[in-house]
Amino acid sequence: MEQILKVDYLTDNIKNKNKNDTGMALDVLPFLTKRTQEIRKSGFNKVLGEFIRKICEVKLDEKSLKNKELFISSEDNILSEHMADSVEFDNEDDKYDFIRFLSQYLFNQEEIKPVHPYIFNFIKVDKKLNNEFGKYASFMYESFVKGNQEIKNVFGSKETEDILTELVLSKMDVLEEQKNKQEKEYQPLLPAFTSLYQEDLLYLSKYKDYFLTSFPLLTHYYVFMYACQLILKFEQFTEADFQKVQPLYFALEMESISKRRKAADELEGFKFIKDHSINLFRHIHTISHLSHNIFNDDLYKRGQKIPFMPYSELNKRIKENGEEFEESFFRDVKQWIYKYQEWSRKKVTDDSNDLESAFKVLFNCLKAGMNAGVCEKYGKNIEDLGAGQFIKSRGSLGQILNIKHDFLLLLTAVSVKDKRIPLNELFVEFEKRGLAFDRYSKKEIITLFDNLNILDKKSDSGDAQYVKPIL
Known part of the structure; x- marks a missing residue:
């Protein structure tokens, strides 16, 4: 019976190279394992x-x-x-x-x-x-x-x-x-997010002088947040939705924060990204292995690079092909788990009884079979990418996602564009771009906008306040 997951190729590839390898799968990030900073x-x-x-x-x-x-x-x-x-x-x-x-x-x-x-x-x-x-x-x-x-x-x-x-x-x-x-x-993975980048860039290009200074900062942010989003999505395995952005909490550079603030939270701020960045290299290899499947057969047979298929996309396509197909893929994954452990000489308990749990067992196999130092260096590329601009050390709180005054105004400009929008809608636009603010930060932002005279106050109700275009 034809293999749905290319177990024979994966086995030969890893034995011939005698190291962990992504095979024929497209890459998804430009990070290096030999971190240079x-x-x-x-x-x-x-x-x-x-x-x-x-x-x-x-x-x-x-x-x-x-x-x-x-x-x-x-x-x-x-x-x-x-x-x-x-x-x-x-x-x-x-x-x-x-x-x-x-x-x-x-x-x-x-x-x-x-x-x-x-x-x-x-x-x-x-x-x-x-x-x-x-x-x-x-x-x-x-x-x-x-x-x-x-x-x-x-x-x-x-x-x-x-x-x-x-x-x-x-x-x-x-x-x-x-x-x-x-x-x-490289395989693009966040179509809605990158479409926003294109939209924002083209809007800014109408204002030449501002564009010349803001384009680099806008691009820097989108690349940094793209990498953060991949960490979030990969950690969700088959539950990830790559069409949606999961916002992370930022703190304003000029405000003081405590450990109770959302930006310092272990699940909703940079701490989650930092703690799980070591898994990025492991996820990329796990998904690359799983991408060597019958869905990419034509490219595989021609010896060309194959699409990188995240857990959620692969799981959906498998289920669309019926139970028998799903059971066959599940058996192939179990076989590859066995073969990989045989090569790595690292034993991981395989108690998987469905495809979703088998993906996690395979991930744990690669986690055991990879050099932790290499994985850590790869993940720390994200700190190098955000350092000095979007990440700030806050003493005992550690590193926090940070937004400076100039970037807040840039983000406001591309979110509001040419027509005033309700204040609440502005914060929704921020979240589409990956930034969330707790009520304390929102209060600071409102005060700043008021001082800059870009806030139309019709009443004390948030729904009746509007943010004016600033370009």
């Missing part, structure tokens, strides 16, 4: 250049830059020099002054300043970070924006009403077309 040390914004180039399907023509005959010392930025080479000057002093001016306009020390969305294409990645940050860029492109032509237009257009910027963009001809490779690397 570079995303924390170098900053999230370093990822954006490669991300935008993937969206626009271009690459920096480094050879074109290097081949230019430069008349000014290498202390000035090479891109400024390249643009100056295409402009006629009466003498070298004028050229020197122009390069100095461009460098001050476009660069902060060695960092390029995006004075137009198109400029994001020119943010470079240090060669030593190419692998790690390249993974982030591929993940972000495939999971958040792939195929969205409107977003490609935002970063691919040189249109501007600013004469200086128009001159600069007209001379920035060091990009060349590069089609993205066809084979997928």
Whole structure:
């Protein structure tokens, strides 16, 4: 009888490689098991250049830059020099002054300043970070924006009403077309959440100056919360709903909190994410094993990457095929549990009597058969991703999900958009984006909005208060 779960492949694969492996399944996160903390040390914004180039399907023509005959010392930025080479000057002093001016306009020390969305294409990645940050860029492109032509237009257009910027963009001809490779690397898992990101980004793009400063922060948040959501969903096994976002409680940076606050709660705040991040690597491997099944047969037989099928999706599809099919899959999972324990030499009690419990036993097998240090390092990537912006240490309370003043206003802007909305509806919009606030934080937010004059108070009733657009 044909195997529904590819037990023979999984057995051969793990024996041949002699290590835990995800096989042919697509990846879902760009994290590394050899934790480098570079995303924390170098900053999230370093990822954006490669991300935008993937969206626009271009690459920096480094050879074109290097081949230019430069008349000014290498202390000035090479891109400024390249643009100056295409402009006629009466003498070298004028050229020197122009390069100095461009460098001050476009660069902060060695960092390029995006004075137009198109400029994001020119943010470079240090060669030593190419692998790690390249993974982030591929993940972000495939999971958040792939195929969205409107977003490609935002970063691919040189249109501007600013004469200086128009001159600069007209001379920035060091990009060349590069089609993205066809084979997928990452499996998008949160369609409703990533659709919100696209909606928010496109709304902000209507306000150019604000967009230039807010786009990096918005993107950073969505990537961080996406990773948090995967931890929450994987821990729910077959009960997870990937169409819905499960909000986590944040605290405002300017408010003091106690251990009784929701943001410090073990189940509803960052403590849950931190405590369960060690399981992320284990869940990814467990689900990858289970994804080698008859539903992915065509791709499997062609030797191509197969979709990553979370517990809940797989369970639903199995049950749709009837009891006999479900029993066969259950037997295959039991067989793989036995085979895996045989390879890992780690014994785990298998008391499963249905598919859902068999998934959990398999997870426990991998938990026993994996190096705990490797799992911990992988999970701690999420702390590196959120550090300094969305995570804050609060003394004895430990790390708390944190929201700063500028991000609160950004979140309000994309939630309200162009028409005022009831205050209560604003908090619903926050929750759609993964943020929840307890009554103390809500009170602080209302006071802040009142001081900023973006709150219409019709009465003391929450239903009669409205938040005005702020862009």
